[in-house]
Amino acid sequence: MPVPPIARPVAALAVRRGAKIGKQARSHAIGHRLRCVYFSVPIPSAMLGWQYRRKSFVMDRAPYDVKRCRAEWTQRTWRTPAGQTKDSYLSDVHLIKFRYDGFVTRILRGGSGMAVRRDLVFVLGMGRCGTSALTQVLALCGAHLPDDLLGASVGNPHGHFEPAEALALNSQFLAQFGLTWYDPTLRLQRDTTMNPLLREAFIVQIEAFLQRYADRPLLVIKEPRIAGLSEYWFEAARRGGWTIKVIVPVRHPIEVARSLAARDGIGHEFSFALWLKYTMLAEQVSRSVPRVFVGYAHLMADWKREVGRIATALDIRINRRRTKAVGAFLEQDMRHHVADAAQPIDNGLIAALYGWLIAACEDKAPNNGDIDRLRDIYFDTERLLRRSMDEQRRSDVPIVVERAQPRLPPLLDALINEFNEQGYLATNPDVRAAVVEGRHASGLEHWMTFGYNEGRRSA
Numbered sequence: 001m002p003v004p005p006i007a008r009p010v011a012a013l014a015v016r017r018g019a020k021i022g023k024q025a026r027s028h029a030i031g032h033r034l035r036c037v038y039f040s041v042p043i044p045s046a047m048l049g050w051q052y053r054r055k056s057f058v059m060d061r062a063p064y065d066v067k068r069c070r071a072e073w074t075q076r077t078w079r080t081p082a083g084q085t086k087d088s089y090l091s092d093v094h095l096i097k098f099r100y101d102g103f104v105t106r107i108l109r110g111g112s113g114m115a116v117r118r119d120l121v122f123v124l125g126m127g128r129c130g131t132s133a134l135t136q137v138l139a140l141c142g143a144h145l146p147d148d149l150l151g152a153s154v155g156n157p158h159g160h161f162e163p164a165e166a167l168a169l170n171s172q173f174l175a176q177f178g179l180t181w182y183d184p185t186l187r188l189q190r191d192t193t194m195n196p197l198l199r200e201a202f203i204v205q206i207e208a209f210l211q212r213y214a215d216r217p218l219l220v221i222k223e224p225r226i227a228g229l230s231e232y233w234f235e236a237a238r239r240g241g242w243t244i245k246v247i248v249p250v251r252h253p254i255e256v257a258r259s260l261a262a263r264d265g266i267g268h269e270f271s272f273a274l275w276l277k278y279t280m281l282a283e284q285v286s287r288s289v290p291r292v293f294v295g296y297a298h299l300m301a302d303w304k305r306e307v308g309r310i311a312t313a314l315d316i317r318i319n320r321r322r323t324k325a326v327g328a329f330l331e332q333d334m335r336h337h338v339a340d341a342a343q344p345i346d347n348g349l350i351a352a353l354y355g356w357l358i359a360a361c362e363d364k365a366p367n368n369g370d371i372d373r374l375r376d377i378y379f380d381t382e383r384l385l386r387r388s389m390d391e392q393r394r395s396d397v398p399i400v401v402e403r404a405q406p407r408l409p410p411l412l413d414a415l416i417n418e419f420n421e422q423g424y425l426a427t428n429p430d431v432r433a434a435v436v437e438g439r440h441a442s443g444l445e446h447w448m449t450f451g452y453n454e455g456r457r458s459a
Contacts, residue, residue, distance in 0.1 A: 118214070119316050120242035123222035124230065124282040126275045127181075128259040129251035130296030133330065135161040135222040137299070140325045141307055141318040144216040146209075158329065162223045165209055170225035173202050173232075181225050184273035185386040186379075189228060189281070199232065206236035214240065218316055227278045230285040245314045246286035248279075250357045251296040253350050272350055273385070279353065280378055283371060290314050295361035303330055309363070349377060380444065428456060 121143070123131050136159070139145050146163035153160065174180060176198070177188055213219050219242075226233050237244050257271035266274075292313035299306045304320050311318050345351040353374050359366040424443040425432040431446045440446045447456060 117217065118242050119218045119245055119314070120210070120237050121218070121220045121245045121247060121314065121316070122226060122230070122233070123220065123247050123249065124227045124278075124286060125224075125248045125250070126227075126256060126278040126282075127224040128256045128263075129249040130294075130299060131222050131224070131249050132156055132159065132161050133296070134247065134249050134294060134299060135220055136329060137303055137307065137326055138220050138310070138318065140322050140329060141320060142322075143218045143220045143316075143318060144213065145220055146213060163209075163221065166221065166223045167225070169202075169205055169209065170223060170229055173229065174225065182274070184270065184277055185389065186277065186281075186382055187386055190379075190383075191386065203232050203236045203239070206233055207239055210236060210240050210242065218318070224278070227281045227285070230281070234285070234289075244289045245316070246282070246289055246291040247310060247314075248282045248286060248291060248293045248357075249296055249299075250279075250293055250354075250361050253345065253354055255296075272347065276350065276353070276378060277382075279357070280375055283357075284375065293357060293360040295358065298361060300330060349374060380442075384444065424451075424456075 121138070123135050125131065135145065139161070145161060146166065148164045150160035150162050150164055150167070152158060171180070174183075174188070177192060179188055210219075234244055253272060253275045254268075256275050257266075257268040260266045260271045260274075261268065290313065292310050294306050294310065303326055304323075307318060307320050310316070311320075345354060352370070356366045356371050356374070421443045424447060425435065428443070428446075428451070431440065431443055431451070434440045434446065435442060
């Protein structure tokens with residue numbers, strides 16, 4: 001590919017200004033095949049097309065305008081785009097990488113006051129929530145995806161758009177604890193003592209995977225298991241110098257349940273438990289990073305608006321002009337198992353959580369206190385669900401999806417409804433006395449263990 005026209009004058013000025021140029025870079029410059037130059041001189045933004053934000057460089061991905069660049073080089077040497085005469089960018093050592101297609105990709109290593117800008121966007125949340133559609137829309141708008149993506153299947157005729165290697169890494173890690181994506185509990189997150197060596201080995205594997213895409217300024221990764229393994233993925237990303245950002249897709253839980261039933265034959269109650277787990281985890285782990293919630297129905301109705309929301313919330317540069325490509329991809333027949341938006345959800349906890357998520361998708365700034373309360377209810381009931389499943393394991397009954405479902409509905413009745421603790425204790429004085437005496441931790445625990453089988457009402 002042709003060498004960028006800007007390469008030769010940049011090298012020449014760097015030499016005149018006493019810049020430190022590596023031997024390999026010097027030979028490339030002499031042969032007009034500049035690959036990289038070490039600069040210790042200021043670089044004009046008008047030439048290189050950079051924007052300066054808070055001591056970090058955000059790359060302008062627009063291709064060079066050769067005439068404009070040459071004119072500004074001769075007329076506005078060492079001037080900012082606004083015409084100021086001060087030096088705009090000073091650093092000890094800058095390593096600039098040029099690509100032969102006429103794009104400046106990124107700064108590989110920054111000197112003092114410099115920061116690398118590489119965005120890694122995780123699509124987190126429950127599967128079947130439009131994660132594949134959203135990931136491909138971002139790719140069509142200019143974001144990069146990893147290589148070796150999973151292809152199409154009966155459940156996803158357009159493709160899964162998730163890296164096979166990442167899926168294998170996550171699945172192998174979970175298998176060491178006897179777990180899969182179908183586990184509805186938080187056993188790994190809340191009840192497992194992690195071996196430090198095992199943890200470090202997993203992070204190193206992830207870091208090596210991410211390093212292969214270090215030249216991509218905007219990388220999007222979608223793999224459903226990452227929501228439960230974000231601790232390791234986020235740490236690996238930070239070590240690699242990535243800026244972590246999160247998109248949480250949101251879809252009506254009844255639509256998700258119908259989709260899982262069609263693909264895997266899973267009952268609605270089990271699907272609701274999975275939806276609660278991965279949605280709660282995605283909300284919790286994304287609090288410390290830039291994030292945005294995107295409704296699947298909103299994406300299908302007006303993808304340009306949703307892509308604009310993503311770009312604004314995450315401060316990333318994406319192209320919304322790919323109308324034909326995105327429109328052809330987002331065919332209306334992609335959305336199956338449609339549920340009426342006004343269709344009531346009988347389960348109290350799920351209804352409350354879904355309402356909070358929809359408000360977040362519409363940028364209505366929902367109250368964090370509400371989600372904290374819902375999360376506390378979920379954590380308490382999930383612990384009891386986990387205990388019940390452990391007892392079932394000890395009884396030598398195989399725990400697989402098909403066998404677990406008959407036992408789950410009564411447990412999930414408490415898990416996905418807001419259990420009325422005070423009402424239960426008021427109508428059951430013997431239980432209240434047992435709680436006071438310490439024989440039961442709470443009314444909910446009694447109901448999960450004994451009350452349901454005894455026919456007692458949960459409120």
